[in-house]
Amino acid sequence: xxxxxxxxxxxxxxxxxxxxxxxxxxxxxxxxxxxxxxxxxxxxxxxxxxxxxxxxxxxxxxxxxxxxxxxxxxxxxxxxxxxxxxxxxxxxxxxxxxxxxxxxxxxxxxxxxxxxxxxxxxxxxxxxxxxxxxxxxxxxxxxxxxxxxxxxxxxxxxxxxxxxxxxxxxxxxxxxxxxxxxxxxxxxxxxxxxxxxxxxxxxxxxxxxxxxxxxxxxxxxxxxxxxxxxxxxxxxxxxxxxxxxxxxxxxxxxxxxxxxxxxxxxxxxxxxxxxxxxxxxxxxxxxxxxxxxxxxxxxxxxxxxxxxxxxxxxxxxxxxxxxxxxxxxxxxxxxxxxxxxxxxxxxxxxxxxxxxxxxxxxxxxxxxxxxxxxxxxxxxxxxxxxxxxxxxxxxxxxxxxxxxxxxx
Amino acid sequence: xxxxxxxxxxxxxxxxxxxxxxxxxxxxxxxxxxxxxxxxxxxxxxxxxxxxxxxxxxxxxxxxx
Numbered sequence: 001x002x003x004x005x006x007x008x009x010x011x012x013x014x015x016x017x018x019x020x021x022x023x024x025x026x027x028x029x030x031x032x033x034x035x036x037x038x039x040x041x042x043x044x045x046x047x048x049x050x051x052x053x054x055x056x057x058x059x060x061x062x063x064x065x066x067x068x069x070x071x072x073x074x075x076x077x078x079x080x081x082x083x084x085x086x087x088x089x090x091x092x093x094x095x096x097x098x099x100x101x102x103x104x105x106x107x108x109x110x111x112x113x114x115x116x117x118x119x120x121x122x123x124x125x126x127x128x129x130x131x132x133x134x135x136x137x138x139x140x141x142x143x144x145x146x147x148x149x150x151x152x153x154x155x156x157x158x159x160x161x162x163x164x165x166x167x168x169x170x171x172x173x174x175x176x177x178x179x180x181x182x183x184x185x186x187x188x189x190x191x192x193x194x195x196x197x198x199x200x201x202x203x204x205x206x207x208x209x210x211x212x213x214x215x216x217x218x219x220x221x222x223x224x225x226x227x228x229x230x231x232x233x234x235x236x237x238x239x240x241x242x243x244x245x246x247x248x249x250x251x252x253x254x255x256x257x258x259x260x261x262x263x264x265x266x267x268x269x270x271x272x273x274x275x276x277x278x279x280x281x282x283x284x285x286x287x288x289x290x291x292x293x294x295x296x297x298x299x300x301x302x303x304x305x306x307x308x309x310x311x312x313x314x315x316x317x318x319x320x321x322x323x324x325x326x327x328x329x330x331x332x333x334x335x336x337x338x339x340x341x342x343x344x345x346x347x348x349x350x351x352x353x354x355x356x357x358x359x360x361x362x363x364x365x366x367x368x369x370x371x372x373x374x375x376x377x378x379x380x381x382x383x384x385x386x387x388x389x390x391x392x393x394x395x396x397x398x399x400x401x402x403x404x405x406x407x408x
Numbered sequence: 409x410x411x412x413x414x415x416x417x418x419x420x421x422x423x424x425x426x427x428x429x430x431x432x433x434x435x436x437x438x439x440x441x442x443x444x445x446x447x448x449x450x451x452x453x454x455x456x457x458x459x460x461x462x463x464x465x466x467x468x469x470x471x472x473x
Contacts, residue, residue: 018462044467065470067458307462341423341465350423393424393440400428 005030005321008091008099010081010249011107012036014044015283015306017064019105022314024069028321030102032073035093037080040134041066046303048137049161050343054168057138084249086279103278103317106250106261106269107310108285110243110301112136115153119215127221127236131158132243143236146170151224151234153212155182157342159240160199164344167202174232175199176207176224186356187388188363188378194370194390195344202345207232245285245299260287260299266330267313275330278320280313282306292335292404293354293385300338300354308336335407337400350396353378353403355386367395375399409451412472415444419468426460426469433457 007023007030009016016034023032043062047053052062066073079095084104091099112130120126124139131137140162144150148171152159155177163173179185181192182199196206211227215237224232245260254271256262261269261281267288268275281288283306287299312334319326342349355363358378366387368374373391377384377399384403389396413433422442426434432453435443449457454471461469 044465046465065461065467303465304463339425348421393422394436394438397424397427397436 005102006100007032007103007105007317007321008081008101009034009105009107010036010084010091011105011109011246011283011285012038012075012077013042013107013109013283013306014064014303015107015109015310016105017042017066017070018307018310019107019280019282019314019317020073021067021070022311023318024073024314025067026315026318028314028318030321032070033076033099033101034073035076035079035081035091037078038133038135039078041075041077043134045132046341048134049131049158050165053131053137053141053144053162053165057134057141059134062134081249084253086250086253086276089278103280103321105313105317106279106281106285107283107306108246108249110245110284112239113241113244115212115215115239115241117212117214120217120219120221122239126219127217127234128215129236129238131162131238131240140238144169144171147172148236149234150174151176151232151237152240153177153224153237154240154242155179155206155208156185156240156242157183157340159238160195160344161342162238162240163199163204164202167204168345173203174205174207174234176210176212176226176232178209178211180209182206182208186351187376188355188358188360190363190365190370191376191388191390194374195347197371198345198347243284243301247285256287258287260285262287262297264330265289265291265334266316267309268316268330278317280317282309282313290335290338290404291333292337292406293357294405298354302338302340302351304337304339333407335404337403337406339400347390348393349388349390350393351386351388352396352400353384353386355388357385366399368392410448411451411454411457412448413444413446413457414470414472415442416468416470419466421466421468423465425463425465429460429463430456434460 083092112132122128184192214225216223247257263281267280284301355378362379366375366377378386387399
C-alpha cells in the first residue's frame with residue numbers, strides 16, 4: 001500500500017463515521033476524506049424524534065464520540081459530492097471541486113419523503129415539517145406549544161414518536177395514514193392495534209385508511225383535506241411518510257438503484273450482476289443480502305445497520321487497497337442482525353431481526369400480556385425471523401440470538 | 409495495560425446492547441438495570457468495550473486511558 005492512496009466517503013452520518021474508523025483499524029493509512037451535505041459532524045438521529053425534540057436539540061449532545069484512530073480524517077462538512085464518476089474515479093464536491101479517489105464509499109443515506117399533493121411550499125416557515133436532520137428537529141421544536149393542533153402524516157415510527165413527544169408538550173395531535181394501524185408494516189396488526197390503543201389513551205386521534213388530497217393555507221398550512229373529503233384544521237403538519245434513498249449521485253452508471261443501491265455481501269455495488277471492486281455502499285442506502293434471513297436483498301433502515309455495514313466495508317476496502325487477503329475476505333460469509341428501538345410515552349419497544357418478513361398468521365405472543373408488557377414473536381413458517389418487546393427487555397434479549405439463522 | 413470503562417449514568421437508559429458486545433464487562437440485573445462488572449479492564453477487552461460503546465443507542469459508554 002502506498003500512502004498517497006485516497007478513500008472518499010460520500011455521506012457524513014453514522015455510516016460514514018464507522019467506515020472511516022474501520023478503514024483505519026484495518027490498516028488503511030492513506031488520505032481519508034468524508035464529505036457530507038450537513039454542516040454537522042456525525043450525530044445520533046434517533047433522539048431527534050424523542051428526547052432531543054422534547055428537551056432541546058444541541059449538536060454537542062448528539063455528536064458521536066470518535067475513536068482516536070480516526071482523528072486524522074478530513075471532514076468536508078457542508079460540502080457534499082454533487083457528482084461521482086465511477087469510470088474515472090473522481091468526484092466533484094460542491095465547494096472544494098474535483099477530487100480523485102482510489103476507493104469510494106457511498107454513505108448518502110436517505111431523505112425524508114414529502115407529500116406529493118398541492119399545498120404551501122414545504123418548509124418550516126409554512127408549517128410543513130419533516131424530522132430527519134438536526135436542523136429539521138430544531139425547526140420543529142419551538143412549534144410544539146400547548147394547544148397547538150398538529151397533524152402528523154404517516155403512522156410509522158417517526159410519526160408515532162413525534163405524536164408521543166407532541167402530546168407531552170400539550171399539543172392536540174391527529175395522525176393520518178393510509179395504513180390500517182400504526183407501525184403495521186414492521187409490527188403487524190396485533191401490536192399495531194395495541195400501540196394505537198395506547199396512543200389514543202394519551203389523546204392522539206387517528207384517521208387511518210385514508211390518504212391526503214391537499215394541504216390548504218397560505219402562506220402557512222391551516223388544514224389538511226383528506227381523500228374522503230373531510231378536513232382537519234391544524235397549525236402545522238409533520239410529514240412522517242418514510243424516506244427516499246439518496247442515490248442521485250450514481251444515476252446513469254449502470255448500477256441497480258431500484259430502492260437503494262444493490263450490493264453484494266462484501267457491500268460492493270453490482271453492475272450487470274458483477275461487483276465493482278474499490279466501491280462500497282453502507283448504511284440505509286444499501287440494498288444487500290443477509291443470509292441470516294435466507295435469499296434476497298433488503299434495504300434496512302435500522303439504527304444498527306450503519307455500524308454493521310461500515311465495519312464490513314472498511315475491512316473490505318482496506319484489503320482491496322493493500323492487495324492482501326481481499327479474495328478470502330469478500331468470499332467469507334457475512335450476515336448481521338438488524339435491531340432498533342422506539343420510545344413512546346413510557347413504553348420502550350425493542351426489536352431484533354426482520355419482523356416484517358413474518359407470515360401474516362405467524363405473529364404470536366411469546367411471553368407477557370399484550371395490554372401491559374409483552375414479547376411478540378414473528379415467524380416465517382417455523383423460523384423466528386423477528387422478536388419485538390414492549391418492556392420486558394431481559395426477556396426480549398434472551399430471544400435475540402435465536403432470530404433467523406445465526407452464523408455458526 | 410488497562411483502561412477505564414466509564415458509563416454516563418445520566419445518559420444510560422438500560423438498552424442493554426453493550427451486554428451483547430462485552431458480556432465480561434456489562435450485565436443486566438434481574439430488574440433489567442445495567443451493572444458494570446469492571447470499572448477498569450485489561451487491554452484484551454478493549455476491542456469488545458469499544459464495540460459496546462459503538463452500539464450504545466445513547467452513546468453513554470466511553471473509554472479512558
